[in-house]
Amino acid sequence: DAGVTQSPTHLIKTRGQQVTLRCSPISGHKSVSWYQQVLGQGPQFIFQYYEKEERGRGNFPDRFSARQFPNYSSELNVNALLLGDSALYLCASSNQIGREGQPQHFGDGTRLSIL
Amino acid sequence: AQSVAQPEDQVNVAEGNPLTVKCTYSVSGNPYLFWYVQYPNRGLQFLLKYITGDNLVKGSYGFEAEFNKSQTSFHLKKPSALVSDSALYFCAVSHLFSGGYNKLIFGAGTRLAVHP
Numbered sequence: 001d002a003g004v005t006q007s008p009t010h011l012i013k014t015r016g017q018q019v020t021l022r023c024s025p026i027s028g029h030k031s032v033s034w035y036q037q038v039l040g041q042g043p044q045f046i047f048q049y050y051e052k053e054e055r056g057r058g059n060f061p062d063r064f065s066a067r068q069f070p071n072y073s074s075e076l077n078v079n080a081l082l083l084g085d086s087a088l089y090l091c092a093s094s095n096q097i098g099r100e101g102q103p104q105h106f107g108d109g110t111r112l113s114i115l
Numbered sequence: 116a117q118s119v120a121q122p123e124d125q126v127n128v129a130e131g132n133p134l135t136v137k138c139t140y141s142v143s144g145n146p147y148l149f150w151y152v153q154y155p156n157r158g159l160q161f162l163l164k165y166i167t168g169d170n171l172v173k174g175s176y177g178f179e180a181e182f183n184k185s186q187t188s189f190h191l192k193k194p195s196a197l198v199s200d201s202a203l204y205f206c207a208v209s210h211l212f213s214g215g216y217n218k219l220i221f222g223a224g225t226r227l228a229v230h231p
Binding site (some may be wrong): 006035040042043044045050055056058090092100101102103104105106107 | 157158209211214
């Protein structure tokens, strides 16, 4: 079975532009979470979606938004890009939420570079 | 607030020797702890988790972790290191919010270098 897939793998943008990142969860998984990993740091939680609804949001500005589709795939949108948005964006899926100890399974990420 | 700390930026070990990557945690309530590994230009791979029960948790690729409640630690171990174990290792705690969603809170990571 395929794991979590993300596209594109790399992306270069300039300040002020907008970007859309895509994620397909593991088959059967209904929850998708997005994390930002800045170089040299651990991943930071951005959003969690379950059954097409936003269930949680981390401490990120409103320039960050996301949605989940009926097939449980997800998009992360970032507007008005800043240099500080340069990072690896990771998508993770799990088959349910609301239960402690549920592992999340990560994709290989999208490397976003802002010039 | 939930948090984890990885006190070592890098751990160096010779191939064949045992390895330990340290993690301490701070949680309110029961801890739900994870270890993930990240290879260059890849995402995070799940290694193991602690929910409850035995203090020694066995995971993938021969790794295990020792949970110590009194020391609030969850150290990752392997009896005999391989060069291919060289990677970035993250400890994480799971936090369940009142809205019914849960997120992983990660440490800063520890780079493991295994030398031939």
